[in-house]
Amino acid sequence: MYFSRNTDFVAQLLLNLRYRRLRTSHLVIFNFVIHLPGMFTPMWSKRARLVFFYLCVILVLTFIFVHFLFNGNRFQVTFRHKKVAIAVTRAKYMPLSKHDLLCELKNRVWFKTLPSTEGPFKALNYSLLEPKNTLYQLHHDGFKTCAAVMNSAAILGSNLGEEIDSHDAVMRFNNAPLSEEYRADIGVKTTLRLMNSQLLADPSFNFFTDPIYRNITMIVWDPAAYTGDMEEWYQNPDANFFSSYEQRRRMFPRENLYITDPRFYWELWDVLQENTEAMIHPNPPSSGFQGIAVMLSLCDQLDVYEFVPSERISMKCHYYEKWKLNPACTLGWWHDLRAEKYFILRMNQGTKDDITKKGKVTLSGYRANDCKATSHAPALTSLNRGLQLPSRN
Numbered sequence: 001m002y003f004s005r006n007t008d009f010v011a012q013l014l015l016n017l018r019y020r021r022l023r024t025s026h027l028v029i030f031n032f033v034i035h036l037p038g039m040f041t042p043m044w045s046k047r048a049r050l051v052f053f054y055l056c057v058i059l060v061l062t063f064i065f066v067h068f069l070f071n072g073n074r075f076q077v078t079f080r081h082k083k084v085a086i087a088v089t090r091a092k093y094m095p096l097s098k099h100d101l102l103c104e105l106k107n108r109v110w111f112k113t114l115p116s117t118e119g120p121f122k123a124l125n126y127s128l129l130e131p132k133n134t135l136y137q138l139h140h141d142g143f144k145t146c147a148a149v150m151n152s153a154a155i156l157g158s159n160l161g162e163e164i165d166s167h168d169a170v171m172r173f174n175n176a177p178l179s180e181e182y183r184a185d186i187g188v189k190t191t192l193r194l195m196n197s198q199l200l201a202d203p204s205f206n207f208f209t210d211p212i213y214r215n216i217t218m219i220v221w222d223p224a225a226y227t228g229d230m231e232e233w234y235q236n237p238d239a240n241f242f243s244s245y246e247q248r249r250r251m252f253p254r255e256n257l258y259i260t261d262p263r264f265y266w267e268l269w270d271v272l273q274e275n276t277e278a279m280i281h282p283n284p285p286s287s288g289f290q291g292i293a294v295m296l297s298l299c300d301q302l303d304v305y306e307f308v309p310s311e312r313i314s315m316k317c318h319y320y321e322k323w324k325l326n327p328a329c330t331l332g333w334w335h336d337l338r339a340e341k342y343f344i345l346r347m348n349q350g351t352k353d354d355i356t357k358k359g360k361v362t363l364s365g366y367r368a369n370d371c372k373a374t375s376h377a378p379a380l381t382s383l384n385r386g387l388q389l390p391s392r393n
Helices: 002-017 024-040 046-070 100-108 119-122 161-163 180-186 230-235 242-251 262-274 287-296 339-346 354-358
Strands: 143-149 168-171 192-196 218-221 256-259 299-305 361-364
Touching: 002 192, 100 262, 100 287, 100 339, 119 230, 143 287, 161 180, 168 287, 192 287, 218 287, 242 256, 262 339, 287 299, 287 339, 339 361, 354 361
Parallel strands: 143 168, 143 299, 168 192, 192 218, 218 256
Antiparallel strands: 299 361
16 A cells, blocks of 8 residues: 555656756655655554654765765766756746657767777777777668667566567666566567676676677766766776776677767757756766667667556666665666656657556657757767668668
């Protein structure tokens, strides 16, 4: 009963992200704390639940204080584009339509690989390490139907594995396993895998030996400054992954392993901020949101599973973790997941029942939409090395 109430609260919150100027992460946490005593202590006395509630509030306040003390504007974000001014009044805020949101992405956000002709990467001859073909050259024909499968524990019990595998291409994330025990729910087909740099830097992820990292296209990203200083990024990456990347490329020279140009995800962040009324966290978008943007550029239609949570919403973080409870995985903390989920929800072309029962959002891809070119179009920038728009079949 208590969990059901909290599920309704979370769903309502995600559907009403635009609401107030109060930082959404704080509101989410405080609402979660308010529900916590009722969720886990239904047999306790009112006094005991009240004490537990205040202890939770103190813990949350301490966490928020420490977070802002040490992680203010770590990536030196200075919001550049002003197409939708953040400082305007609520009365002037005009949300874009589904088609216009997609065109904002299509005209401005295309996947870019490591700028091997710039800064330290030029001096280190990274152009010799990179795959022969760019991502768009590799998949030059694109795909008609695609799936992006999140790692959310909410996918457990869905029996969506067969449906997921029926797509022409499937993207998975980070170290999500494909073990037999999960296949009925998540499937096994993998075309692309988008990963954060920790997977290369931390030996415990077995990046060099685990078969889930073989015979697929892989994209790795590492948080870098908004200003795009490549020398600074190379000297001080968030995770020390460059040496592992070099080693892997020498071990498997025919493998398609790409490093993301940080300007890709900051351009994506710009579009997200411009189309979110409240200020969002000055951190890079999540792996899931980045992956959706990549797949939109490759596919006619994209089905995204458990990015916007279904009725199976869980406080457990990932489907392959047994006990770890962490509401931040759904509601967000470091990444502004509420803004990301609401942005994707606004673009949904599927049914409400698909979201409720399957956690599935259906999006129309770049290739299936005609958009008026702008000065931000990829063909007009010098950052898109070897960029080729995939042709339609």
